[in-house]
Amino acid sequence: MKPKKRVFGTVLMILVVIFLYAPIVYTVIFSFNDSKSLTKFAGFSTRWYTKMANDRDMKDAIYYTFVVAVLATIISTIIGTLTAIGLSKSNKILRSCVEQVNELPMMNPDIVTGIGLLMFFSALHVDKGFATLLLAHIMFCIPYVILSIMPKLRSLDPNLAEAAMDLGATPMRALVKVIVPQIMPGIISGALIAFTMSFDDFVISYFATGNGVKNISIIVYTMRMRVNPSINALSTVVIALLTIGLILYNVFSAVVARRREREEKRLREQAE
């Protein structure tokens, strides 16, 4: 490539990065603004963080978002893993039926899934609140968990579990000791997808919850009309948590990869 072209490309990429990151930086800066304005920076202060910490609704929203995300991740990962293993041993017709049904919440616009749940809960006269919110999150997380585990199961040798059982392992033991460890990467990525889906969800939660149970998305949505810089403070907290989470994840996977590399090297040296 000619240097001139490369400069042109780099400039364009910088513009794209500015477009993607300016709003995030803007939010973080204005969360420390001393005035109520969203456009003029009047000096550094942490008053919006104090206000957020004293706002019951916001604190509750952070609490509910985390509790729902953690519970939905654990439950959907367990159900999804068991279902995926069962499906891999079932006949084709059943498998494709379940896969088709799983496509519904993944392909449908969220608003359609949301109003469906809204009508369903009210048809059963269920009080909407924490329980319905959690049910809805588990419902839309499971298909993603199954989807991320299925490819791993397909490449798994079906004789392994069989062999374990021939050697006297109970089916439960064969499942835990033989099948699960081999599909672990799929389970972990499924759990991560479930957590982020649940943590970020707005539309389905908006229709599936009630009785004052709100997550972070719903709080931002309901407070949007008044000028309220504590939303910026809340956003900054979300951004900071996410950044820390991503850094930890990357460091962790780098450490794991390095350890595996070292182990392999040692094994190779031993073999020699």
Added chain:
Amino acid sequence: MKQFRRMTYPYIVWALILIVAPMLLIVLYAFTTKGNDVVTTKFTLENFVKFFSDPLFLKVLLRSLKVAAITTVACLLLGYFPAYYIARSSEKFKMRWVLIITFPTWINLLVRTYAWTGILQDDGIINTMLGWIGLGPYEMMYTEFAVIVGMIYNFLPFMVLQIYTSLTKMDGSLLEAANDLGANKFQSFLRVTLPLSLPGIISGITLVFLPAVSSFCIPNMLGGGQYMLVGNMIEQYFQSAGDWNFGSAISLIMAIIIIFSMYLTKKVDVTERGEADA
């Protein structure tokens, strides 16, 4: 292996209750009218007649399709170059670039959208900067422009990633072959790179167009309470107007349009690939 097969039964029951039943409820409500209880259900097309005979509803539907189409085209134009650039960069930088592009999508959609409310204000940073070169101020907040900017901002990374993925699968020797056969850079892009990235373009289009058609929080936050797209209309019939039957009918119409357009894009994808193989 029978023992393992049984593990699917709980989920099958669960899926029938929490996935299939709500969808059937939408269809049931869409074909009935208010005041009908389940015992005396009378099926009617009244809701659909109401929708298609009122120009107001059709206007909202057309506006949604227009906004989604503009967003999709803009994402395609803005997203192709970054995808190309990343696919061409060295292995070491590839993963970093992908992380840079995807990072914003991990942040809550509402948070990302709210961030634009300050930027697009009459005395916001864009109008201030335009003022330095003697332009503006333009009214941007609570306009269609703000809605489209918000949608492009939220959905652009999906387009970039899809195109990038299809570009990395491309065999680099094809470009060398095109070069050897006398094609210039522009020709080889048009005849080799572009057709080979078509699957990525098509999945990028679906990933942008579908959420753009049905979105209701972006138009509501950046377009203001008066600005209506199909998603907002459905929300209103459920949350404030309380006519679930008509709301269900609108969502059914929207779902059918979306399924139909996905079917079309898939068909285009298949025929294009068939021609490429032939």
